[in-house]
Amino acid sequence: MKKIIILLGLLICLTAGISAQESDVIYIEGWVDIKDGAGEIYELFIGDRVYHGDTVITGEDGIAELEPEKGSRIIVNPDTVFSIKETDEKGTKRSMVSTTLGQVSFKFNRMTTEPLISTPSTVMGVRGTEFTVYAGSDGSSLVTVDSGAVEVLAGGESVLLSENEGVEVETGRSPGEKFEIKGKAIDFSEWDNGNIEAMLSAPTAGLSNIAAQLEKMIIQAEEWKRMYSENAEKLDELRKKMENLFSQDKDDEARAFYQEEIKPLEKAGLGYVMNYRYYSLSALSLRKHILGGFYVRMKTTYITDRNNPAYADFIEEYNEIIENYDVRISPMLVEADY
Amino acid sequence: MERIRIWQYNPIMKILNSRTLIRTVLIALSVMLLFSACASLSRAAEDDALEVIYLINEGKVEQLTSMTAETFLLDAEILQGAGTAKLFWSGLAEAGFKLNNPVIIDKNQPSAAEKAVLGNSIEVDTFFTKYVTTDSMYFRIASDSGEIALIIGPDDTGELKITAFGGPF
Numbered sequence: 300m301k302k303i304i305i306l307l308g309l310l311i312c313l314t315a316g317i318s319a320q321e322s323d324v325i326y327i328e329g330w331v332d333i334k335d336g337a338g339e340i341y342e343l344f345i346g347d348r349v350y351h352g353d354t355v356i357t358g359e360d361g362i363a364e365l366e367p368e369k370g371s372r373i374i375v376n377p378d379t380v381f382s383i384k385e386t387d388e389k390g391t392k393r394s395m396v397s398t399t400l401g402q403v404s405f406k407f408n409r410m411t412t413e414p415l416i417s418t419p420s421t422v423m424g425v426r427g428t429e430f431t432v433y434a435g436s437d438g439s440s441l442v443t444v445d446s447g448a449v450e451v452l453a454g455g456e457s458v459l460l461s462e463n464e465g466v467e468v469e470t471g472r473s474p475g476e477k478f479e480i481k482g483k484a485i486d487f488s489e490w491d492n493g494n495i496e497a498m499l500s501a502p503t504a505g506l507s508n509i510a511a512q513l514e515k516m517i518i519q520a521e522e523w524k525r526m527y528s529e530n531a532e533k534l535d536e537l538r539k540k541m542e543n544l545f546s547q548d549k550d551d552e553a554r555a556f557y558q559e560e561i562k563p564l565e566k567a568g569l570g571y572v573m574n575y576r577y578y579s580l581s582a583l584s585l586r587k588h589i590l591g592g593f594y595v596r597m598k599t600t601y602i603t604d605r606n607n608p609a610y611a612d613f614i615e616e617y618n619e620i621i622e623n624y625d626v627r628i629s630p631m632l633v634e635a636d637y
Numbered sequence: 638m639e640r641i642r643i644w645q646y647n648p649i650m651k652i653l654n655s656r657t658l659i660r661t662v663l664i665a666l667s668v669m670l671l672f673s674a675c676a677s678l679s680r681a682a683e684d685d686a687l688e689v690i691y692l693i694n695e696g697k698v699e700q701l702t703s704m705t706a707e708t709f710l711l712d713a714e715i716l717q718g719a720g721t722a723k724l725f726w727s728g729l730a731e732a733g734f735k736l737n738n739p740v741i742i743d744k745n746q747p748s749a750a751e752k753a754v755l756g757n758s759i760e761v762d763t764f765f766t767k768y769v770t771t772d773s774m775y776f777r778i779a780s781d782s783g784e785i786a787l788i789i790g791p792d793d794t795g796e797l798k799i800t801a802f803g804g805p806f
Contacts, residue, residue, distance in 0.1 A: 356720075359719075595721060595724050603782075
């Protein structure tokens with residue numbers, strides 16, 4: 300059966316993930332910025348390369364076309380925040396392509412890298428298909444498939460999409476009912492305007508959904524951080540043992556001890572760091588682009604009516620989210636992340 | 638008269654005194670230049686704050702967006718990208734928000750006190766460390782719509798940008 304299945308894990312933050320290589324920029328239209336892993340922001344040009352840790356931000360007239368491999372394309376549409384991150388799965392590095400906000404179309408063709416990715420909250424793989432991911436301003440997602448197949452996983456449930464099918468996933472929920480898209484193109488703006496309208500009509504409900512999404516990321520980040528800390532403590536003990544062996548002139552034994560006991564833990568530690576960084580950066584992205592956007596909309600909507608109870612309730616819940624984030628996520632971030 | 642007489646009789650002393658004079662004049666000029674540079678920098682920044690107020694009152698979204706730093710602090714929220722800046726300025730314009738009868742009631746180089754006005758969080762601390770340069774200026778502006786805080790500072794190219802907006806308080 301030639302039908303190729305893509306497992307698309309819709310992460311907590313409307314993150315659409317797919318395995319991909321670092322990509323060459325082959326086309327740019329309008330204004331497109333890139334924020335690199337060191338936190339520097341500059342304009343993206345044709346011929347540049349997008350690396351792991353980079354985030355592509357397109358303006359209202361900006362389009363970027365990336366080539367992860369010959370014959371494959373990633374098209375980042377206007378007003379989109381898109382990044383390539385890296386996670387660790389049992390000692391193997393995996394690329395994670397994330398759409399935090401906006402619309403990204405993918406066409407993957409005979410990827411040479413094994414694309415299947417599995418983390419506690421995401422499963423995804425790519426081989427020979429065309430699909431589009433829409434990430435809404437309220438944190439929800441919409442996936443449509445042009446060819447091939449996509450399995451969308453969210454909230455512990457999955458939906459298998461075939462050609463000309465789509466599905467919507469509301470923030471923090473399982474995938475909804477799949478629908479036919481044959482003959483009609485999805486208008487991202489129209490879909491997103493509906494999301495925004497719903498979000499503004501019930502702001503605290505919208506905030507709760509985002510908070511739930513954020514909480515999932517925080518739990519993951521904390522779990523990987525805990526594993527990293529435990530691993531680091533164990534490494535300290537083992538390194539002391541190794542030093543003892545060296546101090547007793549048992550150099551060969553010490554080297555063998557390093558290879559057998561310490562080195563695997565060092566490797567695992569790198570993976571734990573990669574994963575807690577991945578989740579903490581995903582949380583930062585969710586805050587900056589989804590929660591931040593929501594805050595801007597609410598603030599401007601009520602700026603001349605600041606005593607409105609709806610706004611007061613929103614601010615109260617928003618402050619709680621920020622406080623929780625500040626205590627649990629901010630310490631895992633570094634200056635370059637901002 | 639006494640001095641002229643000494644110079645006349647002692648040429649070395651005359652030169653030394655001339656050098657001292659020149660040095661004194663040069664130092665005085667440098668100090669004056671420094672003060673005048675500081676004064677003009679402050680004036681320029683104040684003009685920019687007034688320009689921002691004018692643009693807000695006129696609903697000039699495009700100009701405000703192009704004047705806004707790529708990474709921008711709105712209260713305690715770090716925002717990124719021109720799209721978000723535009724969302725903010727267009728939201729203000731659509732809401733009919735104006736700063737009528739504006740008065741600049743405070744103007745400082747941003748410090749811990751100014752930071753506290755915008756928020757007490759790691760995010761705000763990091764933003765100030767990374768994005769607020771020493772030649773930025775903080776403005777507190779009173780108006781009929783309440784008081785707002787603005788930080789305006791030069792970007793990498795030296796162009797003045799709106800770096801932060803807080804309030805109305």
